[in-house]
Amino acid sequence: FHMMSSQGANANSYFLYTQVKGEVDDKILGMEFERAVVYRPAVLLTNRDETRMGEAAAQWLLGWADRSRSMSIKIKDVADSIVGSIFDNTSGVLDNHSIIAKAAALKETA
Numbered sequence: 001f002h003m004m005s006s007q008g009a010n011a012n013s014y015f016l017y018t019q020v021k022g023e024v025d026d027k028i029l030g031m032e033f034e035r036a037v038v039y040r041p042a043v044l045l046t047n048r049d050e051t052r053m054g055e056a057a058a059q060w061l062l063g064w065a066d067r068s069r070s071m072s073i074k075i076k077d078v079a080d081s082i083v084g085s086i087f088d089n090t091s092g093v094l095d096n097h098s099i100i101a102k103a104a105a106l107k108e109t110a
Contacts, residue, residue, distance in 0.1 A: 077103035
């Protein structure tokens with residue numbers, strides 16, 4: 001089972017969004033799946049057909065300022081990480097750093 005969540009997901013969070021994400025993550029990981037992977041990416045850097053002013057501003061700023069990719073991630077890196085995880089024994093939670101590392105490792109083997 002593979003599921004997309006969010007950076008900062010935590011069932012004990014004071015913020016409703018990250019609290020609900022954390023609760024769902026915990027429920028999924030507690031189920032009897034043979035293997036479960038929860039991806040917790042940061043702000044997704046991608047082009048959209050629709051316009052979301054706040055999101056567009058955040059993507060532009062983070063795309064420029066977040067060179068270490070601790071607060072943002074390219075959507076292709078998330079997709080590559082998911083594909084890589086399907087074919088190996090990855091299980092558990094992959095945070096933003098782990099997603100980027102898995103995508104980079106996949107590119108090295110290609």
